[in-house]
Structure formats: structure tokens, C-alpha cells
Amino acid sequence: MSDSSPIEVLITNxxxxxxxxxxxxxxxxxxxxxxxxxRAEEIPxxxxxxxxxxxxxxxxxxxxxAPNLRWVQFHYAGIDFxxxxxxLQKPDLxxxxxxxxxxxxxxEYVIMMLLALGxxxxxxxxxxxxxxxxxxxxxxxxxxxxxxxHATVGLVGYGxxxxxxxxxxxxxxxxxxxxxxxxxxxxxxxxxxxxxxxxNGEYFDRLYxxxxxxxMIKLCDFVVITLPLNQNxxxxxxxxxxxxxxxxxxLVDIGRGGVVQHDVLIExxxxxxxxxxxxDVFPEEPLPSTSPLWRMPNVLMSPHIAGISxxxxxxxxxxxxxxxxxxxxxxxxxxxxxxxxxY
Numbered sequence: 540m541s542d543s544s545p546i547e548v549l550i551t552n553x554x555x556x557x558x559x560x561x562x563x564x565x566x567x568x569x570x571x572x573x574x575x576x577x578r579a580e581e582i583p584x585x586x587x588x589x590x591x592x593x594x595x596x597x598x599x600x601x602x603x604x605a606p607n608l609r610w611v612q613f614h615y616a617g618i619d620f621x622x623x624x625x626x627l628q629k630p631d632l633x634x635x636x637x638x639x640x641x642x643x644x645x646x647e648y649v650i651m652m653l654l655a656l657g658x659x660x661x662x663x664x665x666x667x668x669x670x671x672x673x674x675x676x677x678x679x680x681x682x683x684x685x686x687x688x689h690a691t692v693g694l695v696g697y698g699x700x701x702x703x704x705x706x707x708x709x710x711x712x713x714x715x716x717x718x719x720x721x722x723x724x725x726x727x728x729x730x731x732x733x734x735x736x737x738x739n740g741e742y743f744d745r746l747y748x749x750x751x752x753x754x755m756i757k758l759c760d761f762v763v764i765t766l767p768l769n770q771n772x773x774x775x776x777x778x779x780x781x782x783x784x785x786x787x788x789x790l791v792d793i794g795r796g797g798v799v800q801h802d803v804l805i806e807x808x809x810x811x812x813x814x815x816x817x818x819d820v821f822p823e824e825p826l827p828s829t830s831p832l833w834r835m836p837n838v839l840m841s842p843h844i845a846g847i848s849x850x851x852x853x854x855x856x857x858x859x860x861x862x863x864x865x866x867x868x869x870x871x872x873x874x875x876x877x878x879x880x881x882y
Contacts, residue, residue: 543568544568545568545569545570546568546569546570546591546592546866546867547570547572547589547590547591547592547607548562548569548570548571548572548590548591548592548593548594548863549571549572549574549582549586549587549590549592549593549594549595550562550571550572550573550574550594550595551574551575551576551582551593551594551595551596551598552575552594552595552596552614552855553575554573554852554856555852558852558853558856559571559573561856561860562856562859562860562863565860565863565864565867566863566864566867568867569863569867572586574586576598577598578598579598579599579600579601579604581598582598582600584604587600587604587605587608588604588605588606588607589607590605590607590608591607591608591609591610592608592609592610592611592612592863592866593605593608593610593611593612594612594614594859595611595612595613595614596613596614596615597620597621599611599621599624599626599627600626601625601626602625602626602628602629605626608626608629608632609631609632609633610632610633610634610635610866610872611626611627611632611633611634611635612635612637612859612862613634613635613636613637613876614637614855615636615637616636616637616638616639616640616641616699616846617636617767617768617795618634618636618876619767619768619769619795622769622878627878628878633872633875634875634876634878635862635872635873635874635875635876636874636876637730637854637855637858637874638698638699638729638730638874639699639729639730639731639732639736639858639873639874640730640851640854640855640857640858641699641700641846641848641851641854642699642700642702642703642731642732642735642736643703643732643735643848643854644845644846644847644848644850644851645700645703645793645845645846646700646701646703646704646706646707647707648793648819648841648845648846649700649704649763649791649793649845650704650707650708652791652817652839653687653692653761653763653789653791653817654687655817655839656685656761656789656791656814656815656816656817656839657684657685657686657687657690657760657761657789658682658684658685659681659682659684660839661815661836661837661838661839662681662682662836663682665836685760685761685787685789685814687708687711687713688711688712688713689712689713689714690711690713690714690760690761691713691714691716691758691759691760691761692704692708692713692714692715692716692759692760692761692762692763693716693717693718693752693755693756693758693759693761693762693763694715694716694717694718694743694763694765695718695749695752695755695756695762695763695764695765695766695776695794696718696719696764696765696766696767696794697717697718697719697725697743697746697765698727698729698765698767699727699729699730699731699736700765700793701717701763701765702727702731702736702737702738702742703731703735703736703737704763704765705717705737705742705743706735706736706737706742708742709742714744715742715743715744716743716744716745716746716747716755716758716759717743717745717746717747718746718747718748718749718751718752718755719746719747719748719749720748720749722746722747722748725739725740725743725746726738726739726740727739727740729873729874730858730861730873730874732854749775752775752780753779753780753783754783756780756783756784757783757784757785759784759785759788760785760787760788760789761788761789761790761791762784762788762789762790762791763790763791763792763793764776764790764791764792764793764794764798764799765793765794766794766795766798767794767795767882768794768795768796768797768798769882772794772795772797772798773797773798774797774798774800775798775799776798776799776800776804777799777800777803778800778803781803781804781807781812781813782807782812784807784812784813786811786812786813786814787814788813788814789813789814789815789816789817790804790813790815790816790817791816791817791818792816792817792818792819792820793819793820793845793846794820795820796820796821796822796823796824796843797822801821801822801832804816805830805831805832805835808832808835808837808838809831809835813837814837815837815838815839816837816838816839817838817839817840817841818832818838818839818840818841819840819841819842819843819844819845820843821843824842824843825842826840826842858873858874861873862874
């Protein structure tokens with residue numbers, strides 16, 4: 540790529556005209572085509588042939604159809620759905636994610652669920668549905684909260700979402716424990732919104748290797764799962780890990796369905812070996828109506844919406860713009876996806 544050669548960029552997601560104008564103003568070298576599509580077949584062959592940079596949610600061509608493609612920027616932070624695509628096996632293809640663009644809204648969701656569980660929201664909802672006012676002598680025992688103030692919160696995975704969660708937790712004076720794959724590098728080299736997150740690795744009180752998560756979990760009042768799904772994390776939270784949790788502790792899962800073994804989790808909840816759980820992701824989505832989780836009084840559930848935000852397109856374009864400038868200047872891209880590690 541010479542310093543003056545044009546760069547053909549294809550965007551298959553819907554973006555407003557204003558956001559597209561922002562991208563086009565980055566450089567006259569960028570020839571941006573905005574062609575919304577849900578399937579690769581909806582893109583004309585000549586666009587695939589010219590395309591050097593692809594921004595997409597899930598529209599991926601056959602490798603032969605896009606001979607000049609050098610970089611794919613995904614619209615999502617998690618791309619486990621695409622890792623077996625033949626395109627991603629193409630040698631020297633750059634693949635990046637939007638990790639960090641959804642950290643703000645997802646960490647707010649985590650804090651909401653920590654507060655809701657600790658302040659007995661599932662029981663309060665059941666009372667409201669029944670139009671039942673508890674007797675005075677019951678209220679203290681049933682609704683005495685587990686306060687975030689000075690609680691111990693364990694973050695399993697320390698990516699962009701967990702880092703912003705840790706920053707928010709410090710305002711509650713909570714003790715923050717974190718577990719990550721590489722404890723020798725606590726800093727964050729990926730994208731983060733200015734002033735947010737924990738880029739320097741300063742907001743946890745103790746850092747554990749993933750291999751030691753049971754030792755971390757047994758200390759926690761709340762455990763938050765933020766891990767991606769790959770061959771190393773599938774089923775990682777199982778019998779051993781859940782039995783390590785305090786009976787008074789709560790689990791929050793906003794990572795990927797399949798990291799937590801749900802049959803074991805359901806059994807632990809039914810046997811009151813956990814105080815409760817908040818779940819946004821599931822091994823099977825949509826969650827079947829036959830799942831006992833729907834009817835558990837100590838569970839809060841949401842349909843994989845923790846990362847949804849009306850501001851996501853703006854944050855996505857901000858990150859993509861940063862990466863486009865890096866690409867133009869032959870600099871390392873943010874959020875490089877490592878196919879061997881699958882994250």
C-alpha cells in the first residue's frame with residue numbers, strides 16, 4: 540500500500556449520513572461505499588473485488604470473492620460466531636473487533652444487577668406481583684441488603700467491560716478482585732473511551748491468573764463473568780467453581796453463553812447454594828420456555844441486551860475512525876483479534 544494509493548472501504552452496516560460523512564472526511568484516500576446488506580450475496584461482485592477494508596456485523600465473503608481484502612473490522616466486541624469462517628483463515632488478514640465500544644453501557648448493566656441482587660429485587664418483584672405487603676417481622680430478614688459498600692466483587696476476565704466495572708465499583712469502596720489470562724500485563728492495550736476503564740491496571744485490589752479463579756471466587760460476595768467464548772473458556776465455570784462460591788453470593792453473567800455450565804448453575808440455584816444470579820447470556824438463545832430459570836425466584840434475566848445503547852453507532856464510528864487513521868499511517872490497529880487465542 541503506497542502512501543497515495545486509494546483505499547476501497549466497504550461498510551455493510553446501517554449508519555446515518557452524518558456518521559458516514561465523518562468517516563469520509565478522514566482522508567481523501569478513503570473511497571467508502573455504504574451498502575447495507577445481511578448476506579454476502581447481496582453485495583455486487585465488483586464491490587467485493589475492489590474491497591480492501593470491510594466494516595461489517597456478520598456479512599463475510601468467500602476468500603476468492605475478495606482477493607484484495609486486507610482488513611475486516613467487526614461491528615461487535617465478541618465474534619465467536621465468525622471465527623470458523625473460511626475468510627478469517629486467510630493468511631495476513633487483519634481482523635479487529637469493537638471491544639471497548641460497549642463497555643460503558645454494559646458496565647452500567649453490571650452495576651444495576653449487582654445492586655438489584657444485593658437489594659433483593661427479585662423478591663420485591665414477586666411481592667409486587669402478588670400485591671403482598673410482608674409482615675414487619677419478615678421484612679428485616681427478607682430484605683436486608685448485601686451492600687456494594689465494602690463488598691468483595693470478583694471479575695472473571697479483565698477486558699474493557701470489567702475494567703469500566705472496576706472503575707465504577709471503586710466509588711462504592713468495594714474490594715475488586717480480577718482474574719485474567721496474562722497477569723504479567725495488567726495494562727489495557729485495546730480501545731477505551733477517554734477517561735473510562737482501567738487502562739493502567741489500577742482499579743483492582745488483587746489480580747489472579749485464570750487458573751486460580753476458585754481461590755478468588757471463594758472470597759467474593761458477587762462474581763461477574765465477562766469472558767469471551769473460546770476453546771479455553773467453554774464450560775470454565777462449572778461444579779468446582781460454583782461450589783467455591785459462598786451460599787450468600789451472587790453470580791452475574793454478561794460474557795458469552797457457554798462459559799457457565801447452566802445445568803450446574805441451575806442445580807446450585809435450586810439447592811440454594813447460591814443466593815441468586817443475573818443472566819444476560821445463555822448457551823441456547825433464545826432461552827427455551829421450558830428452562831427452569833424462567834421460574835426461579837432468585838434469578839434476574841435479560842435477553843442478551845446488556846450491550847445495547849442508542850449511542851453505540853457513534854462509539855463504533857469513533858473506534859473505526861481511530862483504526863482507519865492507524866491503517867492509513869501503517870500503525871498497529873486497536874483490538875486485533877488473535878485467531879489462535881480466539882479473542
